[in-house]
Amino acid sequence: MNYYFDQAATTPPHPDVTRTIAEIMMQHYGNPSSLHQLGEASVQLLRKAREVCAEALDVPPRTILFTSGATESNNLAIKGAALQYSKRGRHIVTTAIEHASVYESVKQLEAWGYEITILPVDQEGRITPKQVLDAIRPDTTIVSVMHVNNEVGTIMPIQDIGLQLKTKYPRVLFHVDGVQGFGKVPLNIKGSGIDLYSLSAHKIYGPKGTGLLFVREGVQLTPLLSGGSQEHGFRAGTENVPQIVGMAKSMRMAVEGRITVAERMSHLKESIMDQLELIPELVINTPRELTAPHIINFSYPGMKGEVLLHMLEEAGFMVSTRSACSSKKSEPSGVLLAMGRTSAAATSGIRISLGNEHTDYEVGLLMEAIRSIVARLRHWKGGQR
């Protein structure tokens, strides 16, 4: 029996979503750009999917741009806007704990001659609106801040940042990577001064390879993928209609279930943190307050994260050492280092992430396993000493 506690890496697709995708793949294979009725049917599915996604975000349908996932959305938002508005300036502001797809995008721009300001975070992994305002220069074009950090679950003060930024510097674009926040932590896109917002379907029980980018009306992007005029000309390529509909469905379900799911997860998270605190070897990296309900990160300083991970795996529990997109590297976690953790703690981080299906029962089994593994390691470490 396996227990899956790596929901922040990806979620198992909901059976209704896979059924929808399979049915549409078989029945509506028409290319939305085709003029015949098969194409027209796909156009309608796409139109409806756009409406459903837009409703889930409470934004107009024409602001939704479908992509191959949040990595593409983040790349398109940052590089597409940086290229488009390069005449205004070539300075970009972001934070020290962004996802690799944001971090590497700004790094690439840096190699192309842009200037980058990376804002340090506090011990809880958070930045302040003031830090953002202080970093703005006359040539700043984009500020990119994630909503919820993927490794430790810290919630950024997006609304405060956005409103203050837009009051003082209305021309600076505000991009938010919403991947870990959507469906877990409420965010008012329209009321937070957000110009660009990335989302991925596979973190909310939808299909992989599908995401979206909200592009506020009036914002222009230089396309990264050139070709046909799909997606208002911002993103060429035949639309993946079945998976886009699957994403629409998963977004609708995520919004409908958010409050009950978030309440249940918060309760489980509290329980996990209470129990982790009782194990003296462990350091909890996720703050109690202002964090997402589904992520708990802790370290066993001096013990490489993979050891704990593989021992938990043997016992049937799937967890993660850090962001899935960076976990094959053996360096310490950049996020934990940025939060001021020691190198020992940052090399031994373990992330537990919760899903809709988890109950007290599975969480109890997981905690029991962690306790017994730490007890075994305690002996081993002791003997080594």
Next chain:
Amino acid sequence: MIRTYDLILLRFGEIAIKGKNRKRFEKAAYMHIQSLLSAFPKAVIRKEFGRFYIELHGESAERMVPELQKVFGIESVSPVIAVPSELSAIIAAARQYLSEYNLQAPTLFKVNARRVWKGFEHSSHEMNRLVSGPLLHDQIHLKVDVHHPDFELRVEVREDQTYIFSEVLPGAGGYPLGTNGKAVLLLSGGIDSPVAGWSAMRRGLEVECVHFHSYPFTSKKAEEKVIRLAHVLASYAGSIRLHLVPFTEVQTLFTQAKQDNLMITLMRRAMLRIASNIAEQESALALVTGDSLGQVASQTLPSMNVIGRATDLPLLRPLVMMDKAEIIELSKQIGTFDLSILPYEDCCSLFIPKSPSTNPNLRIINKIESVLPGLDDHIKAAVEGTRTIVIQAGDKLTFDQEVEQEQWF
């Protein structure tokens, strides 16, 4: 709109003065409103001389008012709050009403009280003073100006209740639907003809639409676009009949005449003949077109003369003296503009000659028509091949239904 209203007051325009016909007109408007109210099951209509009241019983005035503003024959619409006919209740409601407006700038204002129920203890004149006093005290921005107020608070004291309102929103005007008979509208996919249709409906005509298609030269999307346009018109009429005429054969026949510059003239005449036939079948007494004088070659005066002679029915051209900018403005108001500009070819943009005649010669046209083999048969075949669909307001269009399977979303 700022509060929960109790009633909506609808005033009639021209029809209130139409003597014996008034009852008929009111009944038509009543039926029209009744059909709109199916979406608001708790609302009830009450008739009074020259007015209708809609009792909301909790239905949303905010959602209902825009629908009522589409009802032809209604001059204006006012959302109303109702309170018991007691001085203290009236003053309290007026204060509450004004406070919700949250006036920030100096506002010229007056109270216009009317004592309909003479049993009430204060006269209209006294009421003006009694109600405005506390309001001026509450609101520092108010200043009385009885001649040119920016804000007029109306208080109507009746026996059962007192009505308080200030907004007087424009209605669609004109005559209630269908009170002036029935006509057939030549509906293309363009900007003008839907506006002409709406104008005809506003004048009390029941309208049936005729559309000419040249499938496969024109796409199914062109037809879909016309259905969507008719669907918008249906939102003003409750439902609308759309006759889809296969025009390809007739068009192909005209190409045999080898008179490219007269092509449009010939086509337009054939369209009028077919539409007249349909009008006869449907007992309609006129044809309505979107012609606007001088706009295109077929709408010059000589062209209108030659084309118009193809039918014996009155040709109504509501837009004939309007400028394009005015027509576009109207089409935006009635909600057809965005559909009209979709880029699908209709049958007229097909086979379009390089230089269509602006001054066709009737004798030549008659000659061509008399020698073209089987023109009458083709016209008859087109009428017989016509497909008629009924489009209901608020219905989901069939091509939207086909694919959208709710369980997928």
